[in-house]
Amino acid sequence: MEQVNTENTKAQMRKGVLELCILSILSQGDAYPTEIIDKLKDTKLVVVEGTLYPLLTRLKNTGLLGYRWEESNSGPPRKYYKLTEIGEQYLKELQISWEELVSAVNSTIEKGKKL
Amino acid sequence: MNKTVTINISGIIFHIEEDAYQTLSNYLSTIKGYFSKTDGGNEIMADIEARIAELLQQKISVNKQVVLMNDVENVMQIMGKPEEFAGDENTHKSNDEEANNSNASHEKIKRRLFRNPDEKAIGGVCSGLAAYFDVDTVWVRLAMFLLIFFGGLSLWVYIVMWIIIPEAKTTADRLAMRGEPATIDNISKTVKEEAADLKNRYAKNFGKNVRNGAHSAASTLGNVIGRLFGLFLVFIGGVLLIAYVSSIFGISVADSSSDFTNWKSVIFNSGSYYVWAIISFIIVFGIPVFMLLYTGIKILFKIHYSNRWLNYSLGFLWLLGFILGFYITVKTVKQFSETSKIKETYQLHNMGDTIVVKLNPSAEVLKNYAFENIEEIETHFQKNHNNYYLGESKSNLSIIGQANLDVVESNSDSIELIVYNSAQGLNKQDANQNAKSIKYKFTQNGNQIIFDEIFTVIADQKFRAQRVNMRLKLPIGKVIYFDKSVKYLLDDVSNITNTWDGDMVGRRWKMTDKGLACIDCNGLDSDSDDEDGESVSKKIVIQNGEVIIDETKTHSNGVSIDDDGIKIKGKDTKIKIDENGIKVNDKDANVKIDENGHIKIKTIKHKKEKEGE
Secondary structure (H helix, E strand, C coil): HHHHHHHHHHCCCCCCHHHHHHHHHCCCCCCCCCHHHHHHHCCCCCCCCCHHHHHHHHHCCCCEEEEEEECCCCCCCEEEECCCCCHHHHHHHHHHHHHHHHHHHHHHHHHHHCC | CCCCCEEEECCCCEEEEEEHHHHHHHHHHHHHHHHHHCHHHHHHHHHHHHHHHHHHHHHHHCCEEEEEEHHHHHHHHHCHHHHHHHHHHHHHHHHHHHHHHHHHHHHCCCCCCCCCCCCCCCCHHHHHHHHHHCCCHHHHHEEEEEEEHCCCCHHHHHHHHHHHHHHHCCCHHHHHHHHCCCCHHHHHHHHHHHHHHHHHHHHHCCCCCCCHHHHHHHHHHHHHHHHHHHHHHHHHHHHHHHHHHHHHHHHHHHHHHHHHHHHHHHHHCCCCHHHHHHHHHHHHHHHHHHHHHHHHHHHHHHCCCCCCCHHHHHHHHHHHHHHHHHHHHHHHHHHCCEEEEEEEEEEEEECCCCEEEEEEEEEHHHHHHHCHHHHHHHHHHHCCCEEEEEEHHHHHHHHEEEEEEEEEEHHHHHHHHEEEEEEEEECCCHHHHHHHCCCCCCEEECCCCECCEEEEECCCCCCCCCCCEEEEECCCCEEEEECCHHHHCCCCCCCCCCCHHHHHHCCCEEEECEEEEEEEECCCCCCHHCCCCCCCEEEEECCEEEEEEECCCCCCCCCECCCCEEEEEECCCCEECCCCEEEECCCEEEEEEEEECEEEEECCHHHHHHHHH
């Protein structure tokens, strides 16, 4: 049970920031899922790719993302996601609260380490 | 060499090995099963499929054109297990939902009643109930069957349940039916099971029927008819089974009675014949009853089980039993195939004009033999006539039968008694032997003939329809008196008045050229129509110069006047006047004047000569 809980907590943490990461990646330019995945893989935030698709769809459905189709030379047509205006607004809010959170968490952790 | 399947993922065509295809197909349907309830599920599926197509495309080249199992496994590893991205969605749901979900996954979900379409016999009601109560479907079906047909539960209850209980259509329904929470693990498990089931079905009747609506309706109707037929078979089989068991029970009960045991020992050639006859009965009737029930139950419960070995061996056994039964029947009946009659003629002299026929009752006869059950035999013959009984003496069995006597006109002047001892047998010789085993006696004492009521057969002889028939030949003019005791010895003795044997006794009959005529039958004598003249009617009797009003029947001489007419009786002469005319009967002649005025005169010849003898 203990083991499962730590795993679960880690997964929850990753997932919480995943949304922020996706929005950040898309703020640098439009991308299709494979590109997003490639970038996320470096950060070890995504363990399995399947996680990404429901998330993208949900973000799109809430109006944070838009998309367009582009032909591909080597495979099926690609779905390029881009940040909408609402998305940009949302990202900014998220970034602020993230920084607050990070500093708050860091200070808490530092205190915990000193003890 | 492996078989490949061509598939289209996201508009790209792949050649994929069959096992790899199965795995991929299961994987996709598992994911689909999960996302089917999510908003934009189709879109997610499309995205995932597009990614899979992209990944697979990287796996193939000009040299390697086919997608293999490890390629698929690799792709699945990259994409992750459906459970892994299931957690994802949950975290993004609202707090309330999250709470609900976690509750659901921890506690056992509330069961819901559905009809189970995967395991249905008729409408899936029973299997649904079974899932709801978490018991084996067989028991629910059995209980339903017993309740409907023996417990008074109406068939309508089932039909109403069929209508109001919804069918479990989706995977989630099926899980709810079994009370399993709709977790991804369970869904993927169920989806996999379904896929496997589907695969089996297609493998079995490939290209046959796709279960569309019309089809399933038709097959349900067919099912119901099939069931009803099965039910009918079970019903008939059940009724026959009851008859069968009770007849076997009856045989075993009869077997314990000594009477039955004795009879079977005198009818069958040997004891083992009887045993074989019983065995053959059990087989010849038992197997069809069993098969009827077996087939009925199979149809009723849709059991697709057929055991060739069982069918063949039962068929063979039945044939064997049939042949055995046939053989024993033929063997036994053959014992009766020939009849033999031994005729013995006895000349009876010095009988005078009037012969008295008497009976030596069975009790008297039996005294001569050392039978142990004399009383039993006696009462049997008092109640039954022309019948047989078994006498027991020193553990030997003897057949005892009743003798018969007929009286006919003699074509000579002498009184003759012909005794026929007859019996049946395997062949003439055997029948003859059997006839010889009959023991019968009669004695002549002056003008009396005393007949034994019964005959016996030598101990331990088989029953072969032994009979003793006697014929007493009486010359015309002779008078015979039947003692009351011979009532049952007489065997349809013909007489001119068609009088029944029972009424012939206690009276004197004279042999005429027409046949036996009653001499002292008042009211019975001439017209047999009003033979029931036993009825007490008043009549005027003039006797010895006195007029008496009499209510009883008298056979005495004199003049009587009653409803039937006027009768005058003398020693040798009788005169009767009634609505049919006038009749005069004399020793020497009969004169009759009928209502039409015709006169008939018959003289009785030879009389004096006979008297002279």
